[in-house]
Amino acid sequence: MKLHNMILTALLALTLAACSSPTIPDPDRSADSGMNDSSRGADSSGFGDEDLGPGEDVPFDSMNGELTMIIYFDFDQSELRPEYADLLARHANSLANSSRTSVRLEGHADERGSREYNIGLGERRSQTVRRMLLIQGASAGQISTVSFGEERPAAFGSDEASYEQNRRVEIKYTN
Amino acid sequence: MLKILRTSLLALSAAVIMTGPALAELTLVITEGVGKRRPVAIVPFAYEGAGQESPLNVADVIAADLNRSGRFAPLDEGDMLQKPKSGADIDFSDWTILNIEAVVIGRVTQTGENVYSVQFQLFDVFRGIQLVGYRMPASRGTIRRVAHRLADMIYEKLTGIQGVFATQVAYVTAQGEGSDRLYSLVVSDADGENEHTIMESSEPIMSPAWSPDSRQLAYVSFETNVSSIYVQTLRTGNSIKVSSKVGINGAPAFSPDGRKLVLTLGGTDGNLDINVLDLKTRRFTRITTNRAIDTEGTWSPDGSTIYFTSDRSGGPQVYKVSSSGGRPERVTFDGSYNARPRLSPDGKKLALVHLDRGNYRIAVMDLERKDLLILSTGRQDESPSFAPNSDTLIYATRAGGRGVLETVSADGLVRQRLAAGRGDVREPVWSPFARF
Numbered sequence: 001m002k003l004h005n006m007i008l009t010a011l012l013a014l015t016l017a018a019c020s021s022p023t024i025p026d027p028d029r030s031a032d033s034g035m036n037d038s039s040r041g042a043d044s045s046g047f048g049d050e051d052l053g054p055g056e057d058v059p060f061d062s063m064n065g066e067l068t069m070i071i072y073f074d075f076d077q078s079e080l081r082p083e084y085a086d087l088l089a090r091h092a093n094s095l096a097n098s099s100r101t102s103v104r105l106e107g108h109a110d111e112r113g114s115r116e117y118n119i120g121l122g123e124r125r126s127q128t129v130r131r132m133l134l135i136q137g138a139s140a141g142q143i144s145t146v147s148f149g150e151e152r153p154a155a156f157g158s159d160e161a162s163y164e165q166n167r168r169v170e171i172k173y174t175n
Numbered sequence: 176m177l178k179i180l181r182t183s184l185l186a187l188s189a190a191v192i193m194t195g196p197a198l199a200e201l202t203l204v205i206t207e208g209v210g211k212r213r214p215v216a217i218v219p220f221a222y223e224g225a226g227q228e229s230p231l232n233v234a235d236v237i238a239a240d241l242n243r244s245g246r247f248a249p250l251d252e253g254d255m256l257q258k259p260k261s262g263a264d265i266d267f268s269d270w271t272i273l274n275i276e277a278v279v280i281g282r283v284t285q286t287g288e289n290v291y292s293v294q295f296q297l298f299d300v301f302r303g304i305q306l307v308g309y310r311m312p313a314s315r316g317t318i319r320r321v322a323h324r325l326a327d328m329i330y331e332k333l334t335g336i337q338g339v340f341a342t343q344v345a346y347v348t349a350q351g352e353g354s355d356r357l358y359s360l361v362v363s364d365a366d367g368e369n370e371h372t373i374m375e376s377s378e379p380i381m382s383p384a385w386s387p388d389s390r391q392l393a394y395v396s397f398e399t400n401v402s403s404i405y406v407q408t409l410r411t412g413n414s415i416k417v418s419s420k421v422g423i424n425g426a427p428a429f430s431p432d433g434r435k436l437v438l439t440l441g442g443t444d445g446n447l448d449i450n451v452l453d454l455k456t457r458r459f460t461r462i463t464t465n466r467a468i469d470t471e472g473t474w475s476p477d478g479s480t481i482y483f484t485s486d487r488s489g490g491p492q493v494y495k496v497s498s499s500g501g502r503p504e505r506v507t508f509d510g511s512y513n514a515r516p517r518l519s520p521d522g523k524k525l526a527l528v529h530l531d532r533g534n535y536r537i538a539v540m541d542l543e544r545k546d547l548l549i550l551s552t553g554r555q556d557e558s559p560s561f562a563p564n565s566d567t568l569i570y571a572t573r574a575g576g577r578g579v580l581e582t583v584s585a586d587g588l589v590r591q592r593l594a595a596g597r598g599d600v601r602e603p604v605w606s607p608f609a610r611f
Contacts, residue, residue: 111555120486
């Protein structure tokens with residue numbers, strides 16, 4: 001099971017890395033970070049290897065309350081950016097290794113367009129993340145999804161920098 | 176006036192905060208009209224009763240309503256050559272000199288403890304005749320609404336269009352950031368006065384929808400940290416959770432007979448589809464099954480058809496389907512983004528959010544001619560809602576970095592803005608005609 005998982009993860013990461021394109025530099029996300037600031041790959045400059053991705057060295061500690069991870073999406077997209085493959089593999093592993101752990105995936109959209117339709121877009125992003133976790137070994141009972149659409153922005157501006165921070169899925173460990 | 180409080184859910188969630196009447200949040204900022212405003216005079220009403228003054232300056236409220244419509248220019252009181260108290264006192268030549276078309280006179284009479292009688296007469300200056308006159312009972316609590324009713328009668332007599340000054344508007348506000356974020360569901364008179372917050376939460380509130388008797392509001396609340404749909408009775412504040420399925424519960428709208436809600440359910444797999452909930456039997460009927468996002472359902476005035484947003488063709492477009500189910504049919508083809516449809520109460524027009532060269536704008540589609548008229552000028556306009564006379568719409572736009580409300584005539588010629596005193600104001604919905 002675990003070996004199968006790791007192989008799948010590695011394959012997936014390779015596939016996604018092969019088609020990766022230059023990505024937008026991470027904006028300052030300190031404003032919306034949870035209690036895991038030190039875990040942000042963006043801060044790990046000593047290992048600034050692009051292959052490591054922003055999710056490197058994430059400590060999962062479901063005993064100490066909610067642990068937030070954020071995955072960002074491109075405009076009008078619900079497809080996962082290649083850089084997140086490794087991160088999601090780690091989340092999936094964590095879930096597969098602990099059947100008592102569960103996550104809540106909170107999908108969000110930027111403010112453009114109609115509100116209830118944006119609820120749909122946020123949900124579509126949550127479901128993308130959910131499917132990736134399921135493919136990699138998490139079980140359906142461990143994952144719940146919710147979409148807040150544009151109702152809970154992380155950044156309040158009406159500009160592209162804010163929109164980038166708002167198109168996201170937040171992964172929250174719920175126990 | 177009734178005090179609207181929400182009571183039933185207090186025990187369920189600490190996120191829900193009880194509130195009474197809100198501070199005034201909507202203030203008229205701009206009146207923008209195209210074309211000639213018709214000059215009229217609303218003479219200050221006479222008063223007979225205890226105290227020096229009437230409990231309300233009725234003439235002021237009527238003049239403000241007519242001014243706000245963008246179709247009339249009420250004469251300043253200081254410019255009046257006379258202030259007649261009865262029809263016999265009117266010297267029509269004085270008003271002809273000022274080019275005034277129509278004159279309103281009136282009187283407030285106290286007939287008991289908190290019992291008043293309000294009478295008015297509308298005169299055609301050029302013909303020198305009375306067009307309409309009425310006397311109505313009022314109390315201190317109802318006299319503002321009575322004044323709006325007078326304005327409605329005057330407006331209808333002079334334009335042939337039923338007035339909507341005595342109707343109400345519901346909307347959502349959001350204030351503060353982070354853990355201080357506070358969402359409120361507010362009901363006010365159509366002029367923004369007389370506001371009542373009917374529900375508040377630290378979690379989002381969305382998609383208010385009036386019942387056809389204007390006594391209830393359906394809305395989406397995330398107060399339990401997931402979306403659920405509630406129906407709240409305004410008079411009592413009682414709120415019932417009517418839909419809390421796994422996944423998304425969203426976009427409620429009452430059927431014209433008030434017995435059903437069209438709503439969006441997402442389920443575990445997040446496939447948003449249009450469903451109809453029978454409020455009596457509590458039975459859900461799934462109307463669409465497409466894998467795409469199907470949401471924002473709304474009823475045709477006869478209840479036979481549901482219009483909704485779907486991105487089954489790629490981007491969001493408006494579709495229609497029989498309210499008993501069947502094969503959906505695409506309605507909009509103009510442009511890459513058409514969403515959040517709302518039918519005019521006369522069934523002739525469809526309001527929607529339309530992407531117009533990079534800007535999200537309110538547009539109205541004539542259902543017979545199929546042409547699209549863009550009514551708004553903002554970058555992120557949303558949530559169009561028709562007034563019950565089908566002649567005016569209200570919608571949300573952004574100004575100065577926050578959400579505000581605007582109204583626009585269905586021909587696009589008269590537009591005005593209501594500015595929010597606090598926070599973002601969004602998702603306005605115009606009530607049906609009130610029952611008296």
